[in-house]
Amino acid sequence: MTQNTHDGAGAGISRRRLLGTAGPLSVAGLLAACTGGGQSTEESAQTRDGTLQWWDQFRPLTELFENEMFAPFMQEHSDLAIERRQLDAADLGEALQVARRSGQMPDVHSSAGLGTTPAALISQGWFQPIGDLVDVDSQPIGESIYEGVHRFGGELYSVPMFSGRLHDATPWINTQLAEQAGIDPEVSPATWEDFRSAVKQIDDATDASGIVLPQKDAQFLNGFVTWIAQTAGAPGAIDWTTGEYQFATPPFLDAIEYLKSFQDDGIMHPSSPSMGPRDARARWAAGEVGIYMWGSWIIGGLTVDEPESVERGIAAWSIPRQDSTRHKLTRGPGAGQFWVNADSAYAQEAAELLALMSGEEFQAKLAGAMDQPPALLDSVEDADVHPAYARMVEHFTEDVRIAPVPESGNPATWKVVAEMTDIHPNVGEIAQAYLSGASDSLQADLTAYYDAMNVERERAVEAIVAEGEGEDVGVEDWVFANWDRESDYTADDYGSR
Amino acid sequence: MTFVSSDLTRSARADRPRTRQSFARRLREHWWVYLFLLPTLVGYGLYTVYPLLASWVYAFMDWPGFALAGTFNGLENFVQLWNDPLFWNAFGKSLLFLVVAMPTRVVLALLLALWLNSRSTPFKGVFRTLFFLPVVTTGAIIGIVFTLLLDAQGPISLALVWAGITDTPVNFVAHPDTSLWSGVAVWVWKWLGITMIYWLAALQTVPTDVHEAAQLDGASGWQEFWRVTLPLLIPFLIIITLIDTVSALNVFDLMQTMTGGGPAFSSEVIEIFIYRTAFAATTPQLGYASAAAVLFGLLTVVLAIVQAFGIRAARGMMPGGNS
Numbered sequence: 001m002t003q004n005t006h007d008g009a010g011a012g013i014s015r016r017r018l019l020g021t022a023g024p025l026s027v028a029g030l031l032a033a034c035t036g037g038g039q040s041t042e043e044s045a046q047t048r049d050g051t052l053q054w055w056d057q058f059r060p061l062t063e064l065f066e067n068e069m070f071a072p073f074m075q076e077h078s079d080l081a082i083e084r085r086q087l088d089a090a091d092l093g094e095a096l097q098v099a100r101r102s103g104q105m106p107d108v109h110s111s112a113g114l115g116t117t118p119a120a121l122i123s124q125g126w127f128q129p130i131g132d133l134v135d136v137d138s139q140p141i142g143e144s145i146y147e148g149v150h151r152f153g154g155e156l157y158s159v160p161m162f163s164g165r166l167h168d169a170t171p172w173i174n175t176q177l178a179e180q181a182g183i184d185p186e187v188s189p190a191t192w193e194d195f196r197s198a199v200k201q202i203d204d205a206t207d208a209s210g211i212v213l214p215q216k217d218a219q220f221l222n223g224f225v226t227w228i229a230q231t232a233g234a235p236g237a238i239d240w241t242t243g244e245y246q247f248a249t250p251p252f253l254d255a256i257e258y259l260k261s262f263q264d265d266g267i268m269h270p271s272s273p274s275m276g277p278r279d280a281r282a283r284w285a286a287g288e289v290g291i292y293m294w295g296s297w298i299i300g301g302l303t304v305d306e307p308e309s310v311e312r313g314i315a316a317w318s319i320p321r322q323d324s325t326r327h328k329l330t331r332g333p334g335a336g337q338f339w340v341n342a343d344s345a346y347a348q349e350a351a352e353l354l355a356l357m358s359g360e361e362f363q364a365k366l367a368g369a370m371d372q373p374p375a376l377l378d379s380v381e382d383a384d385v386h387p388a389y390a391r392m393v394e395h396f397t398e399d400v401r402i403a404p405v406p407e408s409g410n411p412a413t414w415k416v417v418a419e420m421t422d423i424h425p426n427v428g429e430i431a432q433a434y435l436s437g438a439s440d441s442l443q444a445d446l447t448a449y450y451d452a453m454n455v456e457r458e459r460a461v462e463a464i465v466a467e468g469e470g471e472d473v474g475v476e477d478w479v480f481a482n483w484d485r486e487s488d489y490t491a492d493d494y495g496s497r
Numbered sequence: 498m499t500f501v502s503s504d505l506t507r508s509a510r511a512d513r514p515r516t517r518q519s520f521a522r523r524l525r526e527h528w529w530v531y532l533f534l535l536p537t538l539v540g541y542g543l544y545t546v547y548p549l550l551a552s553w554v555y556a557f558m559d560w561p562g563f564a565l566a567g568t569f570n571g572l573e574n575f576v577q578l579w580n581d582p583l584f585w586n587a588f589g590k591s592l593l594f595l596v597v598a599m600p601t602r603v604v605l606a607l608l609l610a611l612w613l614n615s616r617s618t619p620f621k622g623v624f625r626t627l628f629f630l631p632v633v634t635t636g637a638i639i640g641i642v643f644t645l646l647l648d649a650q651g652p653i654s655l656a657l658v659w660a661g662i663t664d665t666p667v668n669f670v671a672h673p674d675t676s677l678w679s680g681v682a683v684w685v686w687k688w689l690g691i692t693m694i695y696w697l698a699a700l701q702t703v704p705t706d707v708h709e710a711a712q713l714d715g716a717s718g719w720q721e722f723w724r725v726t727l728p729l730l731i732p733f734l735i736i737i738t739l740i741d742t743v744s745a746l747n748v749f750d751l752m753q754t755m756t757g758g759g760p761a762f763s764s765e766v767i768e769i770f771i772y773r774t775a776f777a778a779t780t781p782q783l784g785y786a787s788a789a790a791v792l793f794g795l796l797t798v799v800l801a802i803v804q805a806f807g808i809r810a811a812r813g814m815m816p817g818g819n820s
């Protein structure tokens with residue numbers, strides 16, 4: 001059967017054809033005209049509408065921000081309201097990208113979730129300097145301000161709120177379970193073996209699992225493995241004395257093998273592979289696990305979300321080392337947390353708020369919130385904090401040293417970092433594959449990543465130099481020959497490297 | 498029966514001025530109809546046409562997510578994608594998801610609909626409601642709940658151990674061999690109810706006298722289904738397959754909450770690849786992510802065309818078949 005039906009097709013403009021073509025085209029044209037292809041935001045300067053928009057990811061600091069900082073500030077500035085929006089770090093990064101393109105940026109925001117360097121964002125016109133609006137240099141925090149981290153081209157853009165002297169792998173102990181297993185929760189096991197024995201003891205003596213290692217989030221694993229590798233002697237992801245990546249060295253290999261040993265021994269929570277860091281924290285808080293290694297902010301978060309887990313008993317151990325050698329852990333200086341949007345009409349007020357945050361009074365209150373340790377670390381001593389938090393800060397003071405930052409040595413390195421494309425699988429993804437059984441060629445995978453990162457950095461350097469904008473940058477900008485991991489790398493050291 | 502096209506063409510040509518005039522008049526007389534259509538058109542343009550066109554434009558740009566605009570870089574994104582093993586991994590996972598999940602959903606829903614359409618089935622209304630409930634539940638919520646149900650301490654794993662099917666608990670969502678299939682199973686379960694409703698509606702169109710005639714001729718239940726019901730459902734099968742195919746390519750919320758594409762990219766479907774490239778990279782690449790979406794769309798269209806030609810050729814080879 002053949003049917004040839006005709007519906008007036010080809011006979012002039014039918015209603016269907018009109019709606020089918022002109023409608024969508026005109027709508028698309030209208031939309032394109034409205035948005036200017038996403039570029040109209042360049043012309044969108046914000047106006048003083050009486051509201052200062054503030055976005056961040058610090059849920060445990062809600063009360064501190066709103067009651068201790070915003071409320072008194074609004075009392076002093078009666079014509080100003082501060083509207084704060086709190087999002088998870090990853091969501092915040094996405095929201096900022098979208099807001100930037102649609103001209104809806106907040107006046108002040110943290111750069112969490114954006115991933116890239118502040119220098120890259122400044123080059124794209126995200127922020128405006130605050131150095132002429134407030135005096136921060138004369139305050140105690142002035143000593144913690146670095147070129148390439150807070151100051152760019154001599155202009156101050158941000159101030160450190162938190163200390164750089166911290167790591168994200170503090171073992172947090174459920175003291176109730178530890179005591180039940182006959183372990184003194186106040187005494188940190190010194191070595192990996194001691195630590196594994198303690199985990200096994202908790203696992204054997206209680207109904208709970210010994211330890212939990214969230215493996216769903218490869219980005220978390222990426223950072224976590226790097227910390228554990230440092231306890232085995234790795235100077236970090238990069239050896240600053242040579243500028244060499246360290247991913248294929250024995251400490252990284254040993255670190256991942258060590259983490260896998262908990263799984264192989266059956267003393268790791270069996271649901272670890274499907275947990276993210278927050279899931280793991282919830283399971284730990286629920287009493288399913290004896291030990292969870294995460295950042296300093298855990299106790300502040302628990303105080304807000306699951307206070308009973310803090311009341312039950314919590315202790316912080318020093319991060320265990322592979323053997324008796326107490327390798328120092330290293331990390332760059334405390335970053336600028338908050339930045340003032342380039343188009344903000346409230347730059348003066350925003351700068352004043354940032355200056356307040358770096359003042360001694362606010363820093364003391366910040367210590368009390370038990371998030372990341374404050375930039376003025378000494379303020380923890382006088383603050384009303386949980387003993388476990390105070391002990392953790394002591395560990396940080398003893399264990400962590402400030403590392404150099406390539407952007408501080410040569411600001412042009414940010415362009416290389418921005419030019420570099422992500423290499424996959426990275427250390428976190430390699431660890432995830434090894435732990436899940438998807439790959440058993442750990443050394444080969446790490447070596448492939450190391451090789452690819454070297455090639456990519458060299459390519460990026462060549463690409464930036466080839467752009468011909470007069471950038472004098474090279475792989476040697478990642479070398480700080482005078483770096484000593486046992487001591488802080490200060491602003492003065494950059495000049496003598 | 499054959500319609501002669503030339504007569505109709507002549508007729509249409511003769512009507513052309515009248516049609517145009519008629520439409521203009523109708524537009525004047527029934528302008529409110531078109532006014533009511535306007536919101537739909539604007540919405541469609543805003544949320545479908547514009548993003549579609551924009552993604553094509555962005556695909557030819559080098560656009561770091563932090564910049565306000567990208568720069569034209571020709572086909573570079575596509576060349577890079579062609580050599581990106583993770584793109585092909587995601588492409589493969591999406592196709593695998595499609596070819597397994599879609600037929601499973603269509604067939605299971607049909608069986609369910611036949612059962613619920615049967616006069617002898619009790620509590621039909623209750624069962625229909627129960628099977629439809631997951632459809633109206635948010636995908637992300639289902640993803641989170643099933644992460645707990647399917648992990649090593651979840652009831653499913655513990656039940657398997659208890660029954661002696663496995664020796665040790667299995668973390669279905671976090672094992673590279675099972676993560677994708679966990680997503681497939683949950684997706685089929687979640688959307689089974691809506692496909693079941695489609696089939697139930699389709700079954701109402703099959704005349705009862707045809708069934709009665711088949712029964713009078715002594716057809717068995719299977720023969721009645723295979724030779725009477727199913728042929729009459731073929732037009733619906735095509736539509737339902739199309740709808741479910743589109744649905745099987747939109748699984749971001751479920752897979753992102755269940756597995757996040759892991760472990761080790763074992764369940765990274767194309768949407769997660771695009772999301773990761775556009776938002777979660779150290780330097781987000783909007784142009785590259787758009788190119789991935791465009792290339793995936795194009796390759797899917799190519800596969801659909803090849804499949805259509807294959808079906809046509811197969812029909813042609815069948816006895817009495819026509820092309």
